[in-house]
Amino acid sequence: MAHIQSRFSRRNRISEGISTGPLADISFLLIIFFMVTTVFVVYRGFPVDLPPAQKIDALLGKRNFVNIWIDPQGRIMVDEFDTQLPQVGNIVKTKLTMNPRIVVLVKSDRNTPYRLISGVIEELKKADALRVSFIAREEK
Amino acid sequence: MADIAFLLIIFFLVTTTFSMDKGLGLTLPPSGTKTTVPSVNIARVWIDTTGKITLDDREATLDELGSRIKTLTGKNPNIIVSIKTASDARYQSFVDVIDEIKKAGNDKISIAEPD
Numbered sequence: 001m002a003h004i005q006s007r008f009s010r011r012n013r014i015s016e017g018i019s020t021g022p023l024a025d026i027s028f029l030l031i032i033f034f035m036v037t038t039v040f041v042v043y044r045g046f047p048v049d050l051p052p053a054q055k056i057d058a059l060l061g062k063r064n065f066v067n068i069w070i071d072p073q074g075r076i077m078v079d080e081f082d083t084q085l086p087q088v089g090n091i092v093k094t095k096l097t098m099n100p101r102i103v104v105l106v107k108s109d110r111n112t113p114y115r116l117i118s119g120v121i122e123e124l125k126k127a128d129a130l131r132v133s134f135i136a137r138e139e140k
Numbered sequence: 141m142a143d144i145a146f147l148l149i150i151f152f153l154v155t156t157t158f159s160m161d162k163g164l165g166l167t168l169p170p171s172g173t174k175t176t177v178p179s180v181n182i183a184r185v186w187i188d189t190t191g192k193i194t195l196d197d198r199e200a201t202l203d204e205l206g207s208r209i210k211t212l213t214g215k216n217p218n219i220i221v222s223i224k225t226a227s228d229a230r231y232q233s234f235v236d237v238i239d240e241i242k243k244a245g246n247d248k249i250s251i252a253e254p255d
Contacts, residue, residue, distance in 0.1 A: 024141035027149065051232045053239040056162040065161075105161055108231050114187075115227035117234065118254055125171040133163035136235055 043079045045069035051110035053136035064101045066092060066129070070108040070116050085116070089123035096129055103131045164238050166249060181218045183209065185241075187225040191233035202240050209244040224252040 046069055059065070068088065069077040076083055078091045096102050104124055108117060124132060169175070185205070186194040193200050195208055212219050221241050225234050241249055 020142055024145055027142060027145040031145065031149065051235040053164060053235055055239050055242040056164055059161050059163060059165075103165075105163060107161075110230065110232035110235070112231040113227065114225045114229045114231060114234055114254065117231055118225070118227070118251075121168065121251060122171075122253065125168050128170060130168040130170060131165070132168055133161075133165045134235055134238065135161050135163040136239070138162055 043067055043077075045077050045107065046071060046075070048107055048109040049111070050107065050135060050137040052139035054139050056136050056138060057133075059103070059105070059133060064099060064103055065105050066095050066102050067105045067107060068092075068120060070106070070112050070120060072109050072111045072113065074116055076116075076120070085119045085123065088120055089127040092124060092129045093127040096127060102129060103133055104129050105133050105135050107135045164235065164242060166238070166251070168251070177220060181216065181220055183212050183219055183221045185221055185223045185237060187223065187229050187233050187237055189226045189228045191229060191236075193233075193237060202236055205237065206240045206244045209241055209246055213244065213246045218248075219246065220248045220250055221246055222250045222252050225254055227254045 045067060048069055048071060067077075067079055069075075074085075076085060076088060078088055079095075081087075081091055083091060092102075092104065106117070106120065121132070124130070184196055188194070193202065193205055195205055200208060209219075209221060223234070223237055223241075225237075238249060
């Protein structure tokens, strides 16, 4: 009898407790890993008053986008380049050779005269960047 | 310690929002290509300098444009809406028209160059 009891008690002692100490280390390592490796590519452009619209689709996957900002005074920015209308095609073409899946996001002020938009569209056609999205503000 | 770390992870997972752009997507035709489309399959939209809309030579408000495009698409599913905008029109008018056409369920939009 005594022999059996001692056997039981020994077994209990072995299964006792899983050490949770390293769990914190692992989770902190994971946090630090993601903090260090996450890169946000954000081109700020300039503030524009986007036109409101209803039937708009969300665009996923920041890597495949080229942003073009256009303001009513005719100032144009393509991602990080402050540029003029005739250069838009060349810049987009260079970006397109690096990533053929590019979608161009046109972010223009609602008061921009259409001739600027049309000019940009013609430049995009020349550069063969045919997937375009006119960015709008969601209208409730 | 681990509890706090996990709580923090969950907190940030739940509260993080990525600002996503939303827009009206279009596919442009390659430069220099010309496809001939029978004129019965084209609905011509003209936006003038003041933002006034004309569909097939008849004036229309934005709502009317939507319903007329819907009827046209119902009668002929191959209809292509060709939008021509005056150079001095506001970008807003152009976006409004594309939005309205998309709302009417037609995705075949062609953008004509202004004269």
